[in-house]
Amino acid sequence: MLVDSDVHVGYETLLDLCDYLDAPTRELVRHSGTNGLGMPTYPWYHPTGWLRGDTYDRAATEVGAQLPGQDLERVRGKLLDAHDVSHAILTPDQAAAFSILPNAELAARLCQGYNNWLLERFLEEEPRVRGLLVVPAQHPEAAAGEIRRLGPRDEFVGVFLPGGARAPYGNPVYEPLWRTCAELGLPVAVHTHFEGVGIAGPVTAAGYPDHYVEYHTLCGAGMWGHFVSILCHGVFERYSDARLMMMEGGLVPFVGLLWRLETNWRACRSEIPHCVRPPSEYVWEHVRFTTQPLEEPGDERLLLPAIEGLRPWETLCYASDYPHWDFDEPAQTLRRFPVEWRDAVAHANARSFYRLPTPVPA
């Protein structure tokens, strides 16, 4: 059994969402710009290609296309069937940018259109895929409304937030979102995306990096900011059932961060009284991490000691990041963990976190 906790799907152009949008938003999508509404995007391009070269037809793809050719049939063939995936958690591509638009009202309406599209085109058609709701992080009240609208459906198993943001996700402005997730029993999944783009802060305090490779090495920094913020603001103390998935932020950096935070907590607790317990206790109970991209030290023996501080047998959930270039092939990835962890990492931890049904044997 295999649960893939990070599979990216997306529309080819924003026009694909027109049938799923309200009429005024449809007008904006069609008539904005020179030939339709565009989304802000990264100022760097991957020098050798964003995607696995064997997942799309490059000759048939327009310059600047988002996620070409990743319809349900392709995802079934290249991933679900090819790797015997029992459940895949679907994450957005360009739609993650809705949360970093300055126009918060437009963002909210685009999110609704995307979730409608995802439900009809993927989730209702294939029981092995489950969706994360895309919501406008910059408009927490509207985000709460969207979570209430579609969150009760079994097809949605969580709420997606990008790493790039105006404020870290523990900040009190997000209270409506956390409260609604708690009411519905839905976890929040924060995924590296659009750091330094739109209204999001720069990827680090050093300022804007020149190159994509710098960005991709550093992009976990958004995740680390949200991780520390959520812990320090006591979100898990207020909402005892809240759950948080950290996606694509790396694993090794979280080990050191947690140590440093816990040391600081001992001295600085009076500043953050809502964080009642040592932060690590909240992590074991409430936080999980997707494995991709699994760090690749030159000496492979260094990996396991470097991540042991994260209790990986409890907290790791395998993810491929299909169809991106840093795809982690499942068998090769799981082989890097001790055999006694493998069931937990391959499916049990994710199944428990997302409350997925156990697949019935064929």
Added chain:
Amino acid sequence: MRRVAVFCVDGRFHALADRCPHRGAPLCSRGEVVTGIEVRNGRLTTGPPNALVRCPWHKWDFEIATGRCAVHGRLRVRRYTVRTDGDELVVSLDLPRPWQTASTSHAPG
């Protein structure tokens, strides 16, 4: 099943396994033949044309002529000996002996 790809670079034939030694991706059949970018004498320039095959998954580059990975010192894609016999190309599924080059023939004509 073993898949072998044959390349012709600068008039010489080379045969490589269609399997990336990193994580098993279809290196040759779904990869891309590319020209490297390098800095020489302080100037940005390109390397020998079409001398590299780039893995479709993680984009690691391999020298077609030697199988060596351009980004990982210890990795090498499996190579096979190629020779011409009249109009035919013959690929031997033995690994080349250390004293042989992977390609011993030039393209005809």
